[in-house]
Every structure is written in structure tokens, then in C-alpha cells.
Amino acid sequence: MGDKKIRVLIAKPGLDGHDRGAKIIARSLRDAGMEVIYTGLRRTPQQIVNAALQEDVDVVAISILSGAHNHLLPKIASLLKENGADNILVTAGGVIPEKDFAFLEENGIRGIFTPGTPTNQVVDFIRANVKQ
Amino acid sequence: MNNKDISEKKAAWEENSVAKTLSKYKERKEEFLNGSDIPVNRLYTPMDADSNDYISKLGFPGEYPFTRGVQPTMYRGRFWTMRQYSGFATAKESNERYKFLLTQGQTGISIAFDLPTQIGYDSDDPIAEGEVGKVGVAIDSLHDMEILFNGLPLDKISTSMTINAPAAVLLAMYIAVAEKQGVSMDKLNGTIQNDILKEYAARGTYIFPPAHSMRLITDIFDFASKNMPNFNTISISGYHIREAGSTAAQEVAFTLANGIAYVDAAIKTGLDVDDFAGRLSFFFNSHNDLFEEAAKFRAARRLWAKIMKERFHAKNPRSMMLRFHTQTGGSTLTAQQPDNNIARVTIQTLAAVLGGTQSLHTNSKDEALALPTTESVQIALRTQQIVANESGVCDTIDPLAGSYYVESLTDKIEELAVDYINKIDELGGAVKAIEMGYVQKEIADSAYKYQKEIESGRRIVVGVNKFHVDEPPVEGLLTIDLETERQQIANLKEVMQRRDMAAVSNSLAAIKAAAESDENLMPALIEAVKNYATLGEICNVLRDVFGEYKSVEIL
Numbered sequence A: 001m002g003d004k005k006i007r008v009l010i011a012k013p014g015l016d017g018h019d020r021g022a023k024i025i026a027r028s029l030r031d032a033g034m035e036v037i038y039t040g041l042r043r044t045p046q047q048i049v050n051a052a053l054q055e056d057v058d059v060v061a062i063s064i065l066s067g068a069h070n071h072l073l074p075k076i077a078s079l080l081k082e083n084g085a086d087n088i089l090v091t092a093g094g095v096i097p098e099k100d101f102a103f104l105e106e107n108g109i110r111g112i113f114t115p116g117t118p119t120n121q122v123v124d125f126i127r128a129n130v131k132q
Numbered sequence B: 001m002n003n004k005d006i007s008e009k010k011a012a013w014e015e016n017s018v019a020k021t022l023s024k025y026k027e028r029k030e031e032f033l034n035g036s037d038i039p040v041n042r043l044y045t046p047m048d049a050d051s052n053d054y055i056s057k058l059g060f061p062g063e064y065p066f067t068r069g070v071q072p073t074m075y076r077g078r079f080w081t082m083r084q085y086s087g088f089a090t091a092k093e094s095n096e097r098y099k100f101l102l103t104q105g106q107t108g109i110s111i112a113f114d115l116p117t118q119i120g121y122d123s124d125d126p127i128a129e130g131e132v133g134k135v136g137v138a139i140d141s142l143h144d145m146e147i148l149f150n151g152l153p154l155d156k157i158s159t160s161m162t163i164n165a166p167a168a169v170l171l172a173m174y175i176a177v178a179e180k181q182g183v184s185m186d187k188l189n190g191t192i193q194n195d196i197l198k199e200y201a202a203r204g205t206y207i208f209p210p211a212h213s214m215r216l217i218t219d220i221f222d223f224a225s226k227n228m229p230n231f232n233t234i235s236i237s238g239y240h241i242r243e244a245g246s247t248a249a250q251e252v253a254f255t256l257a258n259g260i261a262y263v264d265a266a267i268k269t270g271l272d273v274d275d276f277a278g279r280l281s282f283f284f285n286s287h288n289d290l291f292e293e294a295a296k297f298r299a300a301r302r303l304w305a306k307i308m309k310e311r312f313h314a315k316n317p318r319s320m321m322l323r324f325h326t327q328t329g330g331s332t333l334t335a336q337q338p339d340n341n342i343a344r345v346t347i348q349t350l351a352a353v354l355g356g357t358q359s360l361h362t363n364s365k366d367e368a369l370a371l372p373t374t375e376s377v378q379i380a381l382r383t384q385q386i387v388a389n390e391s392g393v394c395d396t397i398d399p400l401a402g403s404y405y406v407e408s409l410t411d412k413i414e415e416l417a418v419d420y421i422n423k424i425d426e427l428g429g430a431v432k433a434i435e436m437g438y439v440q441k442e443i444a445d446s447a448y449k450y451q452k453e454i455e456s457g458r459r460i461v462v463g464v465n466k467f468h469v470d471e472p473p474v475e476g477l478l479t480i481d482l483e484t485e486r487q488q489i490a491n492l493k494e495v496m497q498r499r500d501m502a503a504v505s506n507s508l509a510a511i512k513a514a515a516e517s518d519e520n521l522m523p524a525l526i527e528a529v530k531n532y533a534t535l536g537e538i539c540n541v542l543r544d545v546f547g548e549y550k551s552v553e554i555l
Helices: A020-031 A045-054 A069-082 A100-104 A119-129 B001-024 B053-058 B091-103 B142-148 B167-180 B197-203 B210-227 B238-241 B246-268 B272-277 B290-311 B342-352 B374-390 B403-425 B431-437 B440-455 B482-498 B503-516 B522-530 B535-546
Strands: A009-010 A037-038 A059-064 A089-094 B108-114 B158-162 B189-192 B236-239 B278-287 B324-328 B357-360
Touching: A009 A020, A009 A045, A020 A059, A020 A089, A020 A119, A020 B440, A045 A059, A059 A069, A059 A119, A059 B324, A069 A089, A089 A119, A119 B342, A119 B440, B001 B091, B091 B108, B091 B142, B091 B374, B142 B167, B142 B197, B142 B482, B158 B167, B167 B189, B167 B210, B167 B522, B167 B535, B189 B236, B197 B236, B197 B238, B197 B246, B197 B431, B197 B440, B210 B236, B210 B246, B210 B272, B210 B431, B210 B522, B210 B535, B236 B238, B236 B246, B238 B246, B238 B278, B246 B272, B246 B278, B246 B290, B246 B403, B246 B431, B246 B440, B246 B535, B272 B278, B278 B290, B278 B342, B290 B342, B290 B403, B324 B342, B342 B374, B403 B431, B403 B440, B431 B440, B503 B522, B503 B535, B522 B535
Parallel strands: A009 A037, A009 A059, A059 A089, B108 B158, B158 B189, B236 B278, B278 B324, B324 B357
Antiparallel strands: none
């Protein structure tokens, strides 16, 4: 990896207000030397993609606990693709049942982390898979 | 034996017996700390719990300072209300779940609304896409409430509604649906959460800026003090503050600080403290540290009583009583080996009951994975029934009182909470402290520290960082399909076509006029929902007048 810092957008799509996980991941990635931007709550897929492009991030890390993941996550990935930004790594964390993993992976989400995942596992995954 | 003798004997015990054992066998840890960072000693003695203060610090159940409980006979009279929070998909499906729970011995219902409802959007709003009926029931208009309460006699059951930013609108719908059943509002029993401050601080379903939100809340206090003598107008909630990562002591501190802000706001509008304070209720979390949790509830009760008496000069003892609902800790549930969660919920239930709760929701074992199935909800309810009927802990009041350890913890938690409340007072009160992000930062710091303690192995979570097994994905989880959303939107469109549009427009205009003046909003809201104005329509009128809250993001 070069000396350029990995830039990560922590994104909260959907309407749920549970951002404990999002904030913990944000701090952990920052402690691991990455630059972190947090969108705040209730962002639409379009707002998230706009922020990702504007901030020129390498990773969009999505946190979602509302159950609307199958609906919202593929939208974010496809909007990134439409904007020629499919080099951005898109990961997700939250309450996401394992049976939905395959669908999400087919739709552009790489790396899905469920409750109980140690934060260093997320750090390692991002380092191993980011394209800078 | 006096304290001096005990002190000398204890020193001798440490020098002889303890030192001898320690020379051969080390203790498990260098330092024992609980979740609030309170050091836990090897042993507690009468010196840690000064019994000379019995009357002023503990007193008697049903009497000031209520440390030992808010009722004179507590669970010897009747058990707490067993109230499972539920709601999903459409009103019809939720109605069936409530009927099932009532036949299983549940004694009150507790409604979970979906997120669009909680944030004041109709199901057909673009922002609601994918969220309709997901984490609770979708309510767009009075029509949905009529279905939700079909066959449930509102003069006989008590209903708790987890609704905050648009609480006034849902309360208006509840009043209207009761009226259709022939039940007048003075007969209604129940609770609306209506606690917006913790939404800004921890839970996230806010709509309007703080000043306007506080006005909606004081309008409800005022209206209910005159018309709904048996209804709890707010449930001041530490639950979500704890879920967001606070410690037990912070949970007490930030909750009571918010409580102070509500009482201040109501007094400023001209209400007398004793006219509304008796209808304030609280909502706390219950985690796994049995003694810390039980002590937390006792400390909260004592501190609130003092605040109401000394700070607000309440005269009616009822105004000083901290009555509370408890829910077991959602964040303590593990996705790994989910059956283990039954054991956790049992400990948490015991803590809530030993702490003297008035009602309780027990989480289901599968909630770290999805909404609970009917079977797992039944196990959760049975857990309460076993503690109530088989454990024996309900047969005497406040059985942990007098434990040197528990009394010492109760004092410590109260001290820590008082320090925080003083700090928040210095910042200008809870509304200011939240607006500047102080409370959010304190909570996030505790959450991060807790996570790091798990990752370093200092804190053990069974099945997560120790005693791990490889397991196949859990089968049979509850899912809500998109058909629910389509169905709900179709229902909404049908209702909107059937209604008298002129009456809707007039009643929305009346809401706007009331919102722009000092007039109490409740009568206009009740009129509008009776005309089937939708939740989204009403909240949009209020958004136009009040504006929307923009959060501060503290990382």
C-alpha cells in the first residue's frame, strides 16, 4: 500500500437510528490510520453516492439495522456503477440474515459483517480488498 | 459489634487469611471493575453500607424516598405488567399477535411502529421505500388504528406506544379509535413514549427542532392533565441511551437530566408540578450485571424522588415516585449460539424484578438476527412467568436491601449520576447539552471503550470472544416481504379516496393555525385524524411551521 491514506465513507441508509455500530467502526478505522467521513442518519442511496463521489472515497461502509438492506444496498452499488465509481469497495454491517448474503454479494456488496464481528476483522478486510 | 471492631477484624483477615491464599493462588484479575467503572471490592461489610441512615436513605416501600419500591406491597399485591413490545407488517397481522399474547397471559400490549410511522411519513412516501412494516406496524391513518385495535377493548387493556416525534398524532388517533368503541378518553390507560430528547441523543427518530418538539410534549402534558387522568404522558427513556453504549450510571444520569428538562419546560408553560408529575413514567434497560442493575433501579428511584422534592418542590408524593418499565438489553443478545440468550434474559429479568420494575418486556433469543418468531416470543414471556411464579423473589419486598454490596453500589451509582447532572446543569440543561453533542460524545466514548474491552479479552461474551463454536445459519427467522408494503400503500390509497376532502383540508388548516399560535394542538389533531387526515399529511403541515432538526455528528 502506498502512503496515501485509505478514505472511508461510513453510510447510514434507511430510517433506523441505531448508529452505535457505525460510530464504533468509524473510530476503529480512524485508529487504524484511515480517513473517515460519517454521513449521519437517514441518507438516501443517492445522497450516499453523492457524498462518496464528492469525498473521493475508496470505501463505502454501510451500516443498516432496519431490515431494508435487500432494497437499499443494491441501489447504492448500482448508482456507484452508473457513475463510473465501481472501483469503490462497498461493505455492509448490521442485522443482516445470512440467507441474504448471496443476493447482496451478487449485487455489488463485498464483505458483510454481522453483530459480534471484531473491529480488526473489518480493518483487515478493507486493507486486503481496497483498490487505491 | 461496632464499625471499629469490624474494621480491625477485617484488616487482620486481609493480613492473615487473604494474604496466605493470595501467596499461593492469584485472583482472576488484578482489578475488578464493573461496567460503570466502579471498583468492585473483594468483600463488603457493614462499613460500606451505613445503616444509621436507614430512614433517610431507604425508608419504606410506597414512601419517600421510594428506594425500596413505589408501592407498599409491591409484588405481594400483584406482579409487574408483563408487556411484550411487538408489531410488524400491517395492522391486521399485528392485531393477531396482540390477541395471541393476551391469550398467553400477557397483561398489557406494547406497540412497535415501523420507521416511516415513527418519523411521520406515509407508507407511499419515497423515503419509506423498503421500510414499511419492517420493524413495527405501519400506521398511516385512523383506518389502520381501527384495524390494529379491532376486538381489543380499550377500557380494559393498557396500551404502551413507542412513538416519539409524532406522539401527539398517534395519541389523537388512539383517543379517536377509543371513542368509536364507546370509550371516553378519561377511561384510557396506557403510555406514550413521547421522549424526544433521547431521540436526539441516542435513538434517532426525531423530526422537528428541540424547541418545537418540547412544545408538542408540553401540549400533551397539559391536555392529558385535564382529560386523561390515567394516561402516562411520557416514558422518559434510558433504554436507548444504554443500547447506544452508555454505562449503567450514565443511563440514570442522562435519563433523569432529560426528566428535569421536561419538568422545567412544563412549569415554564404555567403548569403546576403536581398537576402533571404524577403521570411521568420512566423506561430503563436491564443488562447482565445483576447487582449493578438492581442497584441502578434503586438509585434512580431515590435520586428522582429527591429531585422532585428538593428541586421542583413537589408536594404530592406521587409526583416523586419513579415508576418504570424495563426491557432486557437488546445489545447484550448475541447472534452466536442464540439459545444462550435465554439465560441472559433470565438474569436480566431477575435484575429488573429485584430492582422493583412496574412492567417488563423480555427480549426473544433470536432478536440479534431478526424480528422474533412467535415461538421465541413465547419463551421470553414464559421467562417472566417463571421468575414471577417459581423463583420466590416476589414474596418479599426489595430482597436485596441491606446487602452491603448492593447498598454501596446504590450509593455509588447515585453519586456518579449526580456528578453528571451537575455538569449538564452547568452546560445549561439537557437540551443544550444534547444540542452541543456532549451527551452523544459521552455515550460514544463508553461504547467504544466497551467494544475494545471485548476485543482485548478483558470482558468476556460467551460465544463471541470465548467458547466459540462453528454453527450453521439459523433457520426459520421471521421476514417481512415487500408484499406488505404494496398492500399497505393500496390500503392507504383506498382510504384517501373515500374521505371527505374538504373536511381534511379544513382540519389541516386548523392544525397549521394552532401550530403558529400558542393554542394547544391536541384538539385540532383529534379533529384531523377523525377526518382521516394521514400521519404524513399532518406531520408535513407541522414540518412547514416548525422546520426539521439537523443533527450534529460527533465521532
